[in-house]
Amino acid sequence: MGRPEARQRFEEIYLAYYADLLAYIRRRVDSHDDAADALAETFATAWRRLPDVPDGHAARLWLYGVARRVLPNGRRTATRRSASGVSRIQGPGECRRPFSFCSIGLRIPVGYRKQVLVSLGRPARAGERYGWMVPIDFPGEPLQCVDFINKTVADVEPMLRARGLKATFTAYGVKEPVPRDWYVYDGVLTAPGEALIAVNRVPNPTPRPKKAFCPDGR
DSSP: OOHHHHHHHHHHHHHHHHHHHHHHHHTTOSSHHHHHHHHHHHHHHHHHTGGGSOSTTHHHHHHHHHHHHHHHHHHHHHHHHHHHTOEEEEOSSOOOSTTSOOEEEEEOOTTOOSOOOOOOOOOOOTTOOOSSOEETTSTTSTTTTOOOTTOBHHHHHHHHHHTTOEEEEEOTTOOSOOOTTSEEEEEEEEETTEEEEEEESSOOSSOOOGGGSOTTOO
16 A cells, blocks of 8 residues: 555544544543543554554444553553653643643653653644644634534535635545535544545434534534
8 A cells, every 4th residue: 555545544544533532532531631642642553553454444443442552551651751750831821722732841850860752743834734633623723613514515615615725525435526415524634724524425423512622512
């Protein structure tokens, strides 16, 4: 499998299952940061072992299995981080991006001699793809508090154009362009001004509540 094909398959798997996996992980951890750590590690494993990920809905069970193994490791990592005294420094004010990191630095004890793995990021530049795909309706993102799930492709296209987004509509396992009367299930941002939107021929019978990322239910 070439890299473009692998990237496309990974994006389809991520878009199809990240919401279910996030809910599964969030019920088993105590904080947004721990959930983000576990979710990132689970999908990092999926990317590294992409040929091992089964097709179709069996991929969901495979991801759950990875998450079950990641969660105990995450708890041990959090315990070690707490015991070592190394901690994140949060930015001032409210963190508006749940399940994402809002840290601006690390607090490290004087005389610290152990090793710490630190991941750094920056905003993507034009033409670059995001290393971590962001749900399109997270706080601060283009479709926050917008009623788009279970709308048709034809209904959602103008919403995206109005916000300056170029969208690719995809259905898991479907190669040809999807019909415009199919229903939108979810979406993520893959690069500045670009979105990947998951669709299906029938409406989602259990859509994520809009209030999940729009607390006041606007």
